[in-house]
Amino acid sequence: MSKPPERRQITGFSNPVVKYLRSLRDKKHRKQERAFLAEGLRLLTDARETGHVPQMLVMAGTRDPHPLIDALERDVVAAGGEVIETTPDILAKITGKSNPQAVAGVFEEFDTSLSAIDRASAPLWLVAQDLRDPGNLGTMLRTGDAVGAGGLILIDDCADPFSVEAVRASMGAIFTQRIARARWEEFLPWLRSGAGQLVAASLRDAVPYRGAPYAAPCFILVGNESQGLPQEYEAACDLRVTMPMRGRADSLNAAVAGAVLAYEVLAGLQETAAPT
Amino acid sequence: MSKPPERRQITGFSNPVVKYLRSLRDKKHRKQERAFLAEGLRLLTDARETGHVPQMLVMAGTRDPHPLIDALERDVVAAGGEVIETTPDILAKITGKSNPQAVAGVFEEFDTSLSAIDRASAPLWLVAQDLRDPGNLGTMLRTGDAVGAGGLILIDDCADPFSVEAVRASMGAIFTQRIARARWEEFLPWLRSGAGQLVAASLRDAVPYRGAPYAAPCFILVGNESQGLPQEYEAACDLRVTMPMRGRADSLNAAVAGAVLAYEVLAGLQETAAPT
Secondary structure, three states: OOOOOOOEEOOOOOOHHHHHHHHOOOHHHHHHHOEEEEEOHHHHHHHHHOOOOOOEEEEEOOOOOOHHHHHHHHHHHHOOOEEEEEOHHHHHHHHOOOOOOOEEEEEEOOOOOHHHOOHHHOOEEEEEEOOOOHHHHHHHHHHHHHHOOOEEEEEOOOOOOOOHHHHHHOOOHHHOOEEEEEOHHHHHHHHHOOOOEEEEEOOOOOEEOOOOOOOOOEEEEEOEOOOEOOHHHHHOOOEEEEOOOOOOOOOOOHHHHHHHHHHHHHHHHHHHHOOO | OOOOOOOEEEOOOOOHHHHHHHHOOOHHHHHHHOEEEEEOHHHHHHHHHOOOOOOEEEEEOOOOOOHHHHHHHHHHHHOOOEEEEEOHHHHHHHHOOOOOOOEEEEEEOOOOOHHHOOHHHOOEEEEEEOOOOHHHHHHHHHHHHHHOOOEEEEEOOOOOOOOHHHHHHOOOHHHOOEEEEEOHHHHHHHHHOOOOEEEEEOOOOOEEOOOOOOOOOEEEEEOEOOOEOOHHHHHOOOEEEEOOOOOOOOOOOHHHHHHHHHHHHHHHHHHHHOOO
16 A cells, blocks of 8 residues: 555635535536536546546545545646545535545536537537436436547536536546537537538427438437427427337437437448448 | 315415325335325326326415316316315425425325236336436336336336336326336246246347347346346346447446337337338
Protein backbone atom coordinates (compact mmCIF):
# COMPACT_ATOMS: atom_id res chain seq x y z
CA MET A 1 0.00 0.00 0.00
CA SER A 2 1.31 3.38 -0.94
CA LYS A 3 1.06 6.19 1.60
CA PRO A 4 -1.89 8.51 0.76
CA PRO A 5 -0.78 11.88 -0.59
CA GLU A 6 -1.54 15.08 1.27
CA ARG A 7 -5.24 15.34 2.15
CA ARG A 8 -7.04 18.42 3.37
CA GLN A 9 -9.08 17.72 6.51
CA ILE A 10 -12.50 19.32 6.74
CA THR A 11 -14.67 18.62 9.76
CA GLY A 12 -17.02 21.61 9.95
CA PHE A 13 -20.40 21.78 8.21
CA SER A 14 -19.97 25.52 7.76
CA ASN A 15 -16.68 25.19 5.91
CA PRO A 16 -16.92 27.02 2.55
CA VAL A 17 -15.73 23.92 0.68
CA VAL A 18 -18.62 21.91 2.13
CA LYS A 19 -21.02 24.67 1.12
CA TYR A 20 -19.50 24.71 -2.37
CA LEU A 21 -19.82 20.93 -2.75
CA ARG A 22 -23.41 20.90 -1.51
CA SER A 23 -24.27 23.76 -3.84
CA LEU A 24 -23.32 21.57 -6.82
CA ARG A 25 -26.48 19.52 -6.24
CA ASP A 26 -28.31 22.59 -7.48
CA LYS A 27 -28.56 23.45 -11.17
CA LYS A 28 -28.11 27.20 -10.73
CA HIS A 29 -24.86 26.76 -8.82
CA ARG A 30 -23.53 24.15 -11.25
CA LYS A 31 -24.07 26.64 -14.03
CA GLN A 32 -22.32 29.44 -12.09
CA GLU A 33 -19.39 27.26 -11.13
CA ARG A 34 -19.25 25.37 -14.43
CA ALA A 35 -18.66 22.21 -12.40
CA PHE A 36 -20.55 19.04 -11.51
CA LEU A 37 -20.39 16.17 -9.03
CA ALA A 38 -19.92 12.51 -9.90
CA GLU A 39 -20.20 9.89 -7.19
CA GLY A 40 -18.99 6.35 -6.75
CA LEU A 41 -15.71 4.60 -7.28
CA ARG A 42 -16.86 2.96 -10.49
CA LEU A 43 -17.93 6.25 -12.08
CA LEU A 44 -14.73 7.99 -10.97
CA THR A 45 -12.65 5.14 -12.36
CA ASP A 46 -14.51 5.39 -15.68
CA ALA A 47 -13.77 9.10 -15.65
CA ARG A 48 -10.08 8.51 -14.95
CA GLU A 49 -9.78 5.89 -17.68
CA THR A 50 -11.26 8.29 -20.22
CA GLY A 51 -8.86 11.05 -19.20
CA HIS A 52 -11.15 13.07 -16.91
CA VAL A 53 -9.40 13.99 -13.68
CA PRO A 54 -11.55 15.62 -10.98
CA GLN A 55 -10.61 19.06 -9.69
CA MET A 56 -11.48 17.83 -6.23
CA LEU A 57 -11.89 14.40 -4.67
CA VAL A 58 -13.91 13.93 -1.47
CA MET A 59 -14.21 10.98 0.89
CA ALA A 60 -14.57 10.14 4.56
CA GLY A 61 -11.39 9.76 6.58
CA THR A 62 -12.75 6.45 7.81
CA ARG A 63 -13.05 5.04 4.29
CA ASP A 64 -11.39 1.69 3.62
CA PRO A 65 -8.24 2.01 1.49
CA HIS A 66 -8.48 0.92 -2.15
CA PRO A 67 -5.85 0.85 -4.90
CA LEU A 68 -8.19 2.68 -7.29
CA ILE A 69 -8.60 5.47 -4.73
CA ASP A 70 -4.81 5.70 -4.43
CA ALA A 71 -4.54 6.02 -8.22
CA LEU A 72 -7.26 8.68 -8.30
CA GLU A 73 -5.58 10.66 -5.52
CA ARG A 74 -2.25 10.66 -7.29
CA ASP A 75 -3.85 11.89 -10.51
CA VAL A 76 -5.79 14.64 -8.75
CA VAL A 77 -2.73 15.90 -6.91
CA ALA A 78 -0.59 15.68 -10.05
CA ALA A 79 -3.14 17.77 -11.94
CA GLY A 80 -3.08 20.45 -9.22
CA GLY A 81 -6.39 19.41 -7.67
CA GLU A 82 -7.30 18.83 -4.07
CA VAL A 83 -8.16 15.74 -2.03
CA ILE A 84 -10.61 16.41 0.79
CA GLU A 85 -11.01 14.13 3.77
CA THR A 86 -14.11 14.74 5.83
CA THR A 87 -16.50 13.08 8.29
CA PRO A 88 -19.15 10.51 7.26
CA ASP A 89 -21.88 13.01 8.29
CA ILE A 90 -20.56 15.79 6.08
CA LEU A 91 -19.99 13.34 3.24
CA ALA A 92 -23.63 12.22 3.52
CA LYS A 93 -24.73 15.86 3.22
CA ILE A 94 -22.65 16.27 0.07
CA THR A 95 -23.64 13.04 -1.67
CA GLY A 96 -27.21 12.89 -0.35
CA LYS A 97 -26.66 9.27 0.70
CA SER A 98 -25.52 7.90 4.04
CA ASN A 99 -22.78 5.68 2.67
CA PRO A 100 -19.49 6.22 4.55
CA GLN A 101 -17.65 4.38 1.73
CA ALA A 102 -18.85 6.97 -0.79
CA VAL A 103 -16.39 8.95 -2.83
CA ALA A 104 -17.24 11.97 -4.94
CA GLY A 105 -15.37 14.03 -7.48
CA VAL A 106 -15.89 17.53 -8.84
CA PHE A 107 -15.40 17.86 -12.60
CA GLU A 108 -15.36 20.82 -14.90
CA GLU A 109 -18.47 20.99 -17.09
CA PHE A 110 -17.80 20.17 -20.73
CA ASP A 111 -18.32 22.50 -23.62
CA THR A 112 -21.91 21.81 -24.72
CA SER A 113 -22.08 24.01 -27.77
CA LEU A 114 -23.15 22.47 -31.08
CA SER A 115 -19.94 23.67 -32.68
CA ALA A 116 -18.01 21.23 -30.51
CA ILE A 117 -19.78 18.31 -32.23
CA ASP A 118 -17.93 16.60 -35.08
CA ARG A 119 -20.80 14.80 -36.78
CA ALA A 120 -18.50 12.72 -38.96
CA SER A 121 -16.94 11.12 -35.88
CA ALA A 122 -19.82 8.65 -35.38
CA PRO A 123 -22.47 6.93 -37.53
CA LEU A 124 -25.31 7.86 -35.23
CA TRP A 125 -26.29 10.50 -32.69
CA LEU A 126 -29.13 10.71 -30.22
CA VAL A 127 -31.20 13.88 -30.01
CA ALA A 128 -33.72 14.55 -27.25
CA GLN A 129 -36.28 17.34 -27.16
CA ASP A 130 -37.69 18.63 -23.85
CA LEU A 131 -36.57 15.47 -22.07
CA ARG A 132 -37.44 16.29 -18.47
CA ASP A 133 -36.42 13.24 -16.48
CA PRO A 134 -32.72 13.17 -15.51
CA GLY A 135 -32.89 9.36 -15.22
CA ASN A 136 -34.10 9.10 -18.82
CA LEU A 137 -31.37 11.50 -19.90
CA GLY A 138 -28.66 9.47 -18.20
CA THR A 139 -30.13 6.26 -19.62
CA MET A 140 -29.95 7.74 -23.13
CA LEU A 141 -26.28 8.58 -22.60
CA ARG A 142 -25.69 5.00 -21.48
CA THR A 143 -27.54 3.65 -24.53
CA GLY A 144 -25.57 5.98 -26.79
CA ASP A 145 -22.33 4.57 -25.42
CA ALA A 146 -23.57 1.01 -26.04
CA VAL A 147 -24.61 1.58 -29.66
CA GLY A 148 -21.48 3.55 -30.51
CA ALA A 149 -23.28 6.87 -30.87
CA GLY A 150 -21.20 10.02 -30.88
CA GLY A 151 -23.26 11.74 -28.24
CA LEU A 152 -26.54 13.26 -27.16
CA ILE A 153 -27.88 16.57 -28.39
CA LEU A 154 -30.37 18.19 -26.01
CA ILE A 155 -32.98 20.36 -27.71
CA ASP A 156 -35.04 23.09 -26.02
CA ASP A 157 -35.80 22.55 -22.30
CA CYS A 158 -34.20 19.29 -21.24
CA ALA A 159 -33.11 18.15 -17.81
CA ASP A 160 -29.57 19.08 -16.82
CA PRO A 161 -27.13 16.38 -18.01
CA PHE A 162 -24.78 17.34 -15.15
CA SER A 163 -27.31 16.67 -12.38
CA VAL A 164 -26.30 13.96 -9.92
CA GLU A 165 -29.24 11.79 -11.10
CA ALA A 166 -28.36 12.04 -14.80
CA VAL A 167 -24.66 11.43 -14.16
CA ARG A 168 -25.50 8.38 -12.05
CA ALA A 169 -27.95 6.90 -14.61
CA SER A 170 -25.36 7.39 -17.37
CA MET A 171 -23.16 4.79 -15.66
CA GLY A 172 -20.04 6.62 -16.82
CA ALA A 173 -21.27 7.49 -20.30
CA ILE A 174 -21.31 11.16 -19.26
CA PHE A 175 -17.55 10.92 -19.78
CA THR A 176 -17.61 9.11 -23.14
CA GLN A 177 -20.53 10.71 -24.97
CA ARG A 178 -20.41 14.22 -26.44
CA ILE A 179 -23.19 16.42 -25.09
CA ALA A 180 -24.59 19.50 -26.79
CA ARG A 181 -27.43 21.83 -25.84
CA ALA A 182 -29.33 23.96 -28.35
CA ARG A 183 -32.69 25.45 -29.20
CA TRP A 184 -34.47 23.86 -32.17
CA GLU A 185 -34.02 27.12 -34.14
CA GLU A 186 -30.27 26.70 -33.71
CA PHE A 187 -30.13 22.93 -34.15
CA LEU A 188 -31.98 22.64 -37.46
CA PRO A 189 -29.74 25.06 -39.44
CA TRP A 190 -26.67 23.40 -37.89
CA LEU A 191 -27.95 19.97 -38.97
CA ARG A 192 -28.71 21.19 -42.50
CA SER A 193 -25.28 22.76 -42.84
CA GLY A 194 -23.78 19.29 -43.39
CA ALA A 195 -24.60 15.64 -43.97
CA GLY A 196 -27.15 14.15 -41.60
CA GLN A 197 -30.42 12.25 -41.66
CA LEU A 198 -32.96 13.27 -39.02
CA VAL A 199 -35.16 10.34 -37.94
CA ALA A 200 -38.08 10.24 -35.53
CA ALA A 201 -40.58 7.68 -34.38
CA SER A 202 -43.98 8.91 -35.46
CA LEU A 203 -47.52 7.76 -36.14
CA ARG A 204 -47.97 10.21 -39.01
CA ASP A 205 -46.78 9.53 -42.55
CA ALA A 206 -44.30 6.93 -41.33
CA VAL A 207 -42.67 3.76 -42.68
CA PRO A 208 -42.04 0.64 -40.56
CA TYR A 209 -38.99 1.22 -38.35
CA ARG A 210 -37.60 -2.20 -39.22
CA GLY A 211 -35.49 -2.09 -42.36
CA ALA A 212 -36.13 1.61 -43.00
CA PRO A 213 -33.49 3.34 -45.16
CA TYR A 214 -31.26 4.70 -42.40
CA ALA A 215 -28.16 6.61 -43.47
CA ALA A 216 -25.12 7.78 -41.52
CA PRO A 217 -24.69 10.15 -39.83
CA CYS A 218 -28.17 9.34 -38.52
CA PHE A 219 -29.68 11.65 -35.87
CA ILE A 220 -32.39 9.89 -33.85
CA LEU A 221 -34.85 12.41 -32.42
CA VAL A 222 -36.86 11.53 -29.30
CA GLY A 223 -39.55 13.78 -27.87
CA ASN A 224 -40.78 14.87 -24.46
CA GLU A 225 -42.00 12.19 -22.03
CA SER A 226 -45.63 13.22 -22.02
CA GLN A 227 -46.10 15.44 -25.09
CA GLY A 228 -43.93 13.64 -27.63
CA LEU A 229 -42.49 15.74 -30.46
CA PRO A 230 -44.13 18.92 -31.74
CA GLN A 231 -45.72 18.26 -35.13
CA GLU A 232 -43.44 20.73 -36.92
CA TYR A 233 -40.36 18.95 -35.55
CA GLU A 234 -41.66 15.66 -36.92
CA ALA A 235 -42.37 17.32 -40.24
CA ALA A 236 -38.77 18.53 -40.45
CA CYS A 237 -37.45 14.96 -40.21
CA ASP A 238 -36.00 13.18 -43.24
CA LEU A 239 -37.51 9.89 -42.16
CA ARG A 240 -40.46 9.10 -39.91
CA VAL A 241 -40.67 5.53 -38.71
CA THR A 242 -43.29 3.66 -36.77
CA MET A 243 -42.76 0.94 -34.17
CA PRO A 244 -45.38 -1.74 -33.46
CA MET A 245 -47.75 -0.74 -30.66
CA ARG A 246 -49.77 -3.81 -29.81
CA GLY A 247 -51.30 -2.69 -26.56
CA ARG A 248 -53.63 -0.04 -25.25
CA ALA A 249 -50.99 2.64 -25.05
CA ASP A 250 -49.55 4.25 -28.18
CA SER A 251 -46.18 5.14 -26.79
CA LEU A 252 -43.07 3.88 -25.03
CA ASN A 253 -40.89 5.44 -22.35
CA ALA A 254 -38.78 8.04 -24.19
CA ALA A 255 -35.43 6.42 -23.33
CA VAL A 256 -36.79 3.00 -24.33
CA ALA A 257 -38.10 4.26 -27.67
CA GLY A 258 -34.74 5.89 -28.38
CA ALA A 259 -32.89 2.67 -27.56
CA VAL A 260 -35.09 0.39 -29.68
CA LEU A 261 -34.70 2.78 -32.59
CA ALA A 262 -30.94 3.21 -32.03
CA TYR A 263 -30.36 -0.55 -32.13
CA GLU A 264 -32.39 -0.80 -35.33
CA VAL A 265 -30.42 2.05 -36.91
CA LEU A 266 -27.15 0.42 -35.86
CA ALA A 267 -28.20 -2.86 -37.51
CA GLY A 268 -29.43 -1.05 -40.62
CA LEU A 269 -26.21 0.92 -41.04
CA GLN A 270 -24.17 -2.27 -40.63
CA GLU A 271 -26.18 -4.03 -43.34
CA THR A 272 -25.70 -1.08 -45.67
CA ALA A 273 -21.98 -1.02 -44.94
CA ALA A 274 -21.52 -4.79 -45.39
CA PRO A 275 -20.03 -5.95 -48.71
CA THR A 276 -22.70 -7.52 -50.88
CA MET B 1 -73.08 18.45 -16.55
CA SER B 2 -74.54 15.75 -14.37
CA LYS B 3 -74.82 16.36 -10.64
CA PRO B 4 -72.00 14.59 -8.74
CA PRO B 5 -73.20 11.56 -6.79
CA GLU B 6 -72.93 11.43 -3.02
CA ARG B 7 -69.42 12.25 -1.83
CA ARG B 8 -68.01 11.71 1.63
CA GLN B 9 -66.35 14.86 3.00
CA ILE B 10 -63.12 14.41 4.91
CA THR B 11 -61.34 17.47 6.25
CA GLY B 12 -59.24 16.17 9.15
CA PHE B 13 -55.69 14.86 8.81
CA SER B 14 -56.35 12.42 11.65
CA ASN B 15 -59.34 10.82 9.93
CA PRO B 16 -58.78 7.03 9.70
CA VAL B 17 -59.47 7.07 5.95
CA VAL B 18 -56.67 9.59 5.44
CA LYS B 19 -54.36 7.41 7.52
CA TYR B 20 -55.39 4.38 5.48
CA LEU B 21 -54.75 6.14 2.17
CA ARG B 22 -51.37 7.46 3.30
CA SER B 23 -50.41 4.00 4.54
CA LEU B 24 -50.81 2.65 0.99
CA ARG B 25 -47.63 4.49 0.02
CA ASP B 26 -45.86 1.91 2.16
CA LYS B 27 -45.20 -1.63 0.92
CA LYS B 28 -45.96 -3.34 4.24
CA HIS B 29 -49.40 -1.74 4.45
CA ARG B 30 -50.20 -2.43 0.80
CA LYS B 31 -49.50 -6.08 1.45
CA GLN B 32 -51.67 -6.11 4.59
CA GLU B 33 -54.53 -4.32 2.88
CA ARG B 34 -54.09 -6.06 -0.47
CA ALA B 35 -54.72 -2.69 -2.09
CA PHE B 36 -52.76 -0.07 -4.00
CA LEU B 37 -53.01 3.55 -5.09
CA ALA B 38 -53.12 4.79 -8.65
CA GLU B 39 -52.99 8.51 -9.36
CA GLY B 40 -54.00 10.73 -12.22
CA LEU B 41 -57.05 11.02 -14.41
CA ARG B 42 -55.36 9.32 -17.34
CA LEU B 43 -54.34 6.27 -15.32
CA LEU B 44 -57.77 6.02 -13.70
CA THR B 45 -59.44 6.27 -17.09
CA ASP B 46 -57.18 3.50 -18.43
CA ALA B 47 -58.18 1.43 -15.41
CA ARG B 48 -61.87 2.06 -16.02
CA GLU B 49 -61.63 1.21 -19.71
CA THR B 50 -60.01 -2.12 -18.88
CA GLY B 51 -62.70 -2.97 -16.35
CA HIS B 52 -60.90 -1.98 -13.14
CA VAL B 53 -63.11 0.09 -10.86
CA PRO B 54 -61.46 1.60 -7.77
CA GLN B 55 -62.82 0.73 -4.35
CA MET B 56 -62.33 4.33 -3.41
CA LEU B 57 -61.86 7.54 -5.37
CA VAL B 58 -60.26 10.62 -3.77
CA MET B 59 -60.05 14.21 -4.94
CA ALA B 60 -60.11 17.76 -3.63
CA GLY B 61 -63.51 19.43 -3.27
CA THR B 62 -62.08 22.38 -5.19
CA ARG B 63 -61.21 20.23 -8.22
CA ASP B 64 -62.51 21.39 -11.60
CA PRO B 65 -65.38 19.21 -12.88
CA HIS B 66 -64.59 16.79 -15.71
CA PRO B 67 -66.85 14.36 -17.59
CA LEU B 68 -64.34 11.52 -17.03
CA ILE B 69 -64.46 12.16 -13.28
CA ASP B 70 -68.27 12.01 -13.45
CA ALA B 71 -68.07 8.67 -15.23
CA LEU B 72 -65.56 7.32 -12.70
CA GLU B 73 -67.71 8.45 -9.79
CA ARG B 74 -70.78 6.75 -11.17
CA ASP B 75 -68.86 3.49 -11.66
CA VAL B 76 -67.37 3.59 -8.18
CA VAL B 77 -70.74 4.22 -6.53
CA ALA B 78 -72.45 1.56 -8.69
CA ALA B 79 -69.81 -0.98 -7.62
CA GLY B 80 -70.41 -0.18 -3.95
CA GLY B 81 -67.26 1.91 -3.54
CA GLU B 82 -66.79 5.31 -1.98
CA VAL B 83 -66.00 8.75 -3.34
CA ILE B 84 -64.00 10.91 -0.94
CA GLU B 85 -63.84 14.67 -1.19
CA THR B 86 -61.08 16.28 0.83
CA THR B 87 -58.93 19.40 1.09
CA PRO B 88 -55.99 20.14 -1.26
CA ASP B 89 -53.62 19.84 1.75
CA ILE B 90 -54.82 16.37 2.70
CA LEU B 91 -54.84 15.30 -0.93
CA ALA B 92 -51.20 16.41 -1.22
CA LYS B 93 -50.32 14.25 1.79
CA ILE B 94 -51.98 11.25 0.16
CA THR B 95 -50.54 11.65 -3.33
CA GLY B 96 -47.18 13.09 -2.26
CA LYS B 97 -47.60 15.90 -4.80
CA SER B 98 -49.06 19.36 -4.31
CA ASN B 99 -51.43 19.23 -7.26
CA PRO B 100 -54.96 20.26 -6.25
CA GLN B 101 -56.27 18.78 -9.54
CA ALA B 102 -54.97 15.35 -8.56
CA VAL B 103 -57.27 12.39 -8.32
CA ALA B 104 -56.38 9.04 -6.83
CA GLY B 105 -58.03 5.65 -6.72
CA VAL B 106 -57.60 2.64 -4.45
CA PHE B 107 -57.59 -0.70 -6.26
CA GLU B 108 -57.55 -4.25 -5.01
CA GLU B 109 -54.20 -5.94 -5.64
CA PHE B 110 -54.31 -8.58 -8.37
CA ASP B 111 -53.58 -12.25 -7.92
CA THR B 112 -49.84 -12.51 -8.59
CA SER B 113 -49.42 -16.26 -8.37
CA LEU B 114 -47.81 -18.07 -11.29
CA SER B 115 -50.85 -20.29 -11.58
CA ALA B 116 -52.86 -17.28 -12.69
CA ILE B 117 -50.67 -17.00 -15.83
CA ASP B 118 -52.01 -18.55 -19.04
CA ARG B 119 -48.80 -18.80 -21.05
CA ALA B 120 -50.66 -19.63 -24.27
CA SER B 121 -52.48 -16.30 -24.15
CA ALA B 122 -49.52 -14.33 -25.55
CA PRO B 123 -46.50 -14.97 -27.79
CA LEU B 124 -44.05 -13.35 -25.39
CA TRP B 125 -43.63 -12.62 -21.71
CA LEU B 126 -41.17 -10.47 -19.81
CA VAL B 127 -39.37 -11.88 -16.79
CA ALA B 128 -37.29 -9.76 -14.39
CA GLN B 129 -34.99 -11.03 -11.69
CA ASP B 130 -34.14 -8.88 -8.64
CA LEU B 131 -35.25 -5.75 -10.47
CA ARG B 132 -34.95 -3.13 -7.75
CA ASP B 133 -35.99 0.12 -9.34
CA PRO B 134 -39.77 0.70 -9.39
CA GLY B 135 -39.37 3.03 -12.37
CA ASN B 136 -37.65 0.28 -14.36
CA LEU B 137 -40.39 -2.14 -13.32
CA GLY B 138 -43.16 0.19 -14.45
CA THR B 139 -41.28 0.88 -17.69
CA MET B 140 -41.09 -2.87 -18.38
CA LEU B 141 -44.86 -3.15 -17.89
CA ARG B 142 -45.33 -0.30 -20.35
CA THR B 143 -42.99 -1.97 -22.86
CA GLY B 144 -44.80 -5.28 -22.38
CA ASP B 145 -48.08 -3.60 -23.26
CA ALA B 146 -46.52 -2.07 -26.40
CA VAL B 147 -45.05 -5.33 -27.73
CA GLY B 148 -48.17 -7.36 -26.97
CA ALA B 149 -46.58 -9.34 -24.14
CA GLY B 150 -48.87 -11.23 -21.80
CA GLY B 151 -47.31 -9.81 -18.69
CA LEU B 152 -44.32 -9.50 -16.40
CA ILE B 153 -43.07 -12.26 -14.12
CA LEU B 154 -41.04 -10.99 -11.17
CA ILE B 155 -38.40 -13.40 -9.92
CA ASP B 156 -36.79 -13.31 -6.47
CA ASP B 157 -36.50 -9.88 -4.81
CA CYS B 158 -37.99 -7.33 -7.18
CA ALA B 159 -39.44 -3.91 -6.43
CA ASP B 160 -43.13 -3.88 -5.60
CA PRO B 161 -45.19 -3.56 -8.81
CA PHE B 162 -47.96 -1.88 -6.80
CA SER B 163 -45.80 0.98 -5.54
CA VAL B 164 -46.90 4.44 -6.60
CA GLU B 165 -43.70 4.87 -8.64
CA ALA B 166 -44.10 1.58 -10.55
CA VAL B 167 -47.79 2.19 -11.20
CA ARG B 168 -47.02 5.68 -12.49
CA ALA B 169 -44.16 4.54 -14.77
CA SER B 170 -46.39 1.77 -16.19
CA MET B 171 -48.60 4.48 -17.73
CA GLY B 172 -51.66 2.27 -17.25
CA ALA B 173 -50.03 -1.02 -18.24
CA ILE B 174 -50.39 -2.15 -14.61
CA PHE B 175 -54.03 -2.73 -15.60
CA THR B 176 -53.40 -4.53 -18.90
CA GLN B 177 -50.36 -6.73 -18.15
CA ARG B 178 -50.54 -9.88 -16.04
CA ILE B 179 -48.14 -9.76 -13.11
CA ALA B 180 -46.75 -12.77 -11.26
CA ARG B 181 -44.23 -13.04 -8.43
CA ALA B 182 -42.17 -16.16 -7.76
CA ARG B 183 -38.85 -17.45 -6.50
CA TRP B 184 -36.57 -18.91 -9.18
CA GLU B 185 -36.99 -22.38 -7.61
CA GLU B 186 -40.71 -22.07 -8.22
CA PHE B 187 -40.53 -20.36 -11.61
CA LEU B 188 -38.24 -22.82 -13.38
CA PRO B 189 -40.36 -25.97 -12.74
CA TRP B 190 -43.47 -24.00 -13.70
CA LEU B 191 -41.82 -22.92 -16.96
CA ARG B 192 -40.68 -26.46 -17.74
CA SER B 193 -44.15 -27.86 -17.07
CA GLY B 194 -45.30 -26.53 -20.46
CA ALA B 195 -44.14 -24.96 -23.71
CA GLY B 196 -41.85 -21.99 -23.32
CA GLN B 197 -38.47 -20.74 -24.50
CA LEU B 198 -36.39 -18.92 -21.89
CA VAL B 199 -34.14 -16.25 -23.45
CA ALA B 200 -31.57 -13.98 -21.84
CA ALA B 201 -29.07 -11.42 -23.00
CA SER B 202 -25.66 -12.76 -22.12
CA LEU B 203 -21.99 -12.42 -22.95
CA ARG B 204 -21.30 -16.14 -22.40
CA ASP B 205 -21.97 -18.81 -25.03
CA ALA B 206 -24.38 -16.54 -26.87
CA VAL B 207 -25.60 -16.03 -30.45
CA PRO B 208 -26.28 -12.61 -31.99
CA TYR B 209 -29.63 -11.30 -30.75
CA ARG B 210 -30.66 -10.26 -34.23
CA GLY B 211 -32.33 -13.08 -36.14
CA ALA B 212 -31.86 -15.60 -33.30
CA PRO B 213 -34.31 -18.55 -33.39
CA TYR B 214 -36.98 -17.15 -31.06
CA ALA B 215 -40.05 -19.33 -30.47
CA ALA B 216 -43.41 -18.58 -28.86
CA PRO B 217 -44.19 -18.50 -26.03
CA CYS B 218 -40.90 -16.71 -25.53
CA PHE B 219 -39.92 -15.66 -21.99
CA ILE B 220 -37.40 -12.80 -21.99
CA LEU B 221 -35.34 -12.82 -18.81
CA VAL B 222 -33.72 -9.59 -17.59
CA GLY B 223 -31.40 -9.43 -14.57
CA ASN B 224 -30.73 -7.09 -11.68
CA GLU B 225 -29.66 -3.50 -12.44
CA SER B 226 -26.14 -3.81 -11.09
CA GLN B 227 -25.42 -7.53 -10.83
CA GLY B 228 -27.08 -8.84 -13.98
CA LEU B 229 -28.29 -12.45 -13.96
CA PRO B 230 -26.72 -15.13 -11.77
CA GLN B 231 -24.66 -17.47 -13.93
CA GLU B 232 -26.85 -20.49 -13.13
CA TYR B 233 -29.94 -18.60 -14.29
CA GLU B 234 -28.24 -17.83 -17.59
CA ALA B 235 -27.20 -21.47 -17.89
CA ALA B 236 -30.82 -22.57 -17.48
CA CYS B 237 -31.90 -20.51 -20.50
CA ASP B 238 -32.80 -22.18 -23.82
CA LEU B 239 -31.22 -19.35 -25.77
CA ARG B 240 -28.54 -16.83 -24.83
CA VAL B 241 -28.24 -13.86 -27.12
CA THR B 242 -25.79 -11.01 -27.28
CA MET B 243 -26.45 -7.40 -28.22
CA PRO B 244 -23.77 -5.15 -29.72
CA MET B 245 -21.87 -3.19 -27.06
CA ARG B 246 -19.78 -0.63 -28.90
CA GLY B 247 -18.76 1.56 -26.00
CA ARG B 248 -16.83 1.38 -22.79
CA ALA B 249 -19.69 -0.12 -20.79
CA ASP B 250 -20.79 -3.70 -21.34
CA SER B 251 -24.39 -3.29 -20.29
CA LEU B 252 -27.59 -1.38 -20.82
CA ASN B 253 -30.21 -0.15 -18.38
CA ALA B 254 -32.25 -3.26 -17.49
CA ALA B 255 -35.55 -1.91 -18.83
CA VAL B 256 -33.83 -0.76 -22.03
CA ALA B 257 -32.16 -4.15 -22.59
CA GLY B 258 -35.53 -5.89 -22.07
CA ALA B 259 -37.21 -3.57 -24.56
CA VAL B 260 -34.59 -3.91 -27.31
CA LEU B 261 -34.77 -7.68 -26.93
CA ALA B 262 -38.58 -7.73 -26.78
CA TYR B 263 -38.87 -5.79 -30.04
CA GLU B 264 -36.41 -8.17 -31.70
CA VAL B 265 -38.37 -11.19 -30.43
CA LEU B 266 -41.61 -9.66 -31.67
CA ALA B 267 -40.13 -9.16 -35.14
CA GLY B 268 -38.63 -12.66 -35.13
CA LEU B 269 -41.89 -14.32 -34.18
CA GLN B 270 -43.73 -12.38 -36.87
CA GLU B 271 -41.26 -13.51 -39.53
CA THR B 272 -41.66 -17.12 -38.40
CA ALA B 273 -45.43 -16.81 -38.45
CA ALA B 274 -45.57 -15.09 -41.86
CA PRO B 275 -46.54 -17.26 -44.85
CA THR B 276 -43.52 -17.97 -47.04
